[in-house]
Amino acid sequence: MKKIPERIIECLNDNQSFLILVHQKPDGDAIGSAIALGKGLKQLNKSVDYYIDLPIEEKLLFLPEIKCFNQSLKEKYDIIVLLDCSTMEFAFQPEVLPEAKLTLVIDHHKSNVCYGDLNFVEITGATAEIVFRIIKALNIKIDTEMADALFTGISTDTGSFQFSNVTADTHKIVSELYLIKSNYAHLSRLLHGEKNYNQMKMTGAAIHSLEIIKDAPIAMMILDHQTIKDFGGTLNISDDVANIGQNTSGVIITALLKEVNTGEYRVSIRAKAPFDIHEIALKYGGGGHERAAGFTFKGDINLLKKELQDIYEAQRDTHV
Ligand SMILES: [Mn+2]
Numbered sequence: 283m284k285k286i287p288e289r290i291i292e293c294l295n296d297n298q299s300f301l302i303l304v305h306q307k308p309d310g311d312a313i314g315s316a317i318a319l320g321k322g323l324k325q326l327n328k329s330v331d332y333y334i335d336l337p338i339e340e341k342l343l344f345l346p347e348i349k350c351f352n353q354s355l356k357e358k359y360d361i362i363v364l365l366d367c368s369t370m371e372f373a374f375q376p377e378v379l380p381e382a383k384l385t386l387v388i389d390h391h392k393s394n395v396c397y398g399d400l401n402f403v404e405i406t407g408a409t410a411e412i413v414f415r416i417i418k419a420l421n422i423k424i425d426t427e428m429a430d431a432l433f434t435g436i437s438t439d440t441g442s443f444q445f446s447n448v449t450a451d452t453h454k455i456v457s458e459l460y461l462i463k464s465n466y467a468h469l470s471r472l473l474h475g476e477k478n479y480n481q482m483k484m485t486g487a488a489i490h491s492l493e494i495i496k497d498a499p500i501a502m503m504i505l506d507h508q509t510i511k512d513f514g515g516t517l518n519i520s521d522d523v524a525n526i527g528q529n530t531s532g533v534i535i536t537a538l539l540k541e542v543n544t545g546e547y548r549v550s551i552r553a554k555a556p557f558d559i560h561e562i563a564l565k566y567g568g569g570g571h572e573r574a575a576g577f578t579f580k581g582d583i584n585l586l587k588k589e590l591q592d593i594y595e596a597q598r599d600t601h602v
Pocket residue numbers: 311312366390408409439
């Protein structure tokens with residue numbers, strides 16, 4: 283674990299007003315990181331506003347602070363903090379971005395381009411891990427609500443501690459969260475087990491569409507536009523649907539295609555180590571990590587299949 287640089291701590295300590303932004307379509311890590319940092323800064327008597335892309339998935343709505351999201355914004359802040367967001371284009375931001383003395387970027391994406399005035403980017407399991415370390419460095423007491431927010435961030439981005447991005451540091455941080463609140467079983471079930479009816483049906487439809495590409499250990503699942511509409515929209519496609527493909531015996535790479543508009547797919551892609559699929563996401567203007575990335579694809583799905591196959595074959599040769 284790198285030490286949090288002094289200038290980041292100073293930036294947070296020495297300023298008074300903060301606006302927190304995260305990536306569009308925020309996930310558990312984005313929301314959990316924002317809330318933990320926001321609550322922490324409020325403990326230091328700072329003024330904190332959040333500007334977050336709504337709606338938020340149902341399972342995250344129990345988190346505190348959500349009622350404070352998108353309240354009237356100031357014209358000017360000391361600091362705009364961007365969390366879990368690899369480029370400014372991915373940030374969900376007001377049409378007119380308030381003025382700020384400085385933008386501070388805190389992120390764990392490999393594809394982060396360090397677009398802030400101040401940047402702290404480290405490849406960790408979740409941005410929430412970095413936020414935890416910042417909060418500790420600021421000597422802020424973590425209350426149970428902040429612990430829940432941090433646990434939510436770490437647990438969701440690591441697939442309940444099963445992904446290859448989990449490290450000893452992840453567990454060290456989570457072990458400290460257990461000293462604040464002794465039991466996360468209920469929260470884990472809420473985040474990873476429980477689904478509403480529409481989410482269950484959507485998951486079923488994804489499984490039904492599962493196809494293994496001929497001659498390659500690549501799984502593809504497609505949720506067509508009508509299915510997404512029938513079961514309550516993309517918000518009801520839970521994060522773990524893409525992992526179902528990955529859990530099929532022998533599969534190395536999975537693509538889950540969500541037809542958000544006719545012929546336009548939001549693609550979630552997963553890979554098993556040591557395979558790295560983040561380049562294809564960058565190529566299509568998306569982003570992400572080595573083993574989990576996303577992008578938008580329009581066009582012939584067979585071409586995408588071919589591309590995935592090429593990635594697999596090129597990397598198989600280097601890894602063997
Ligand atoms: Mn994240």
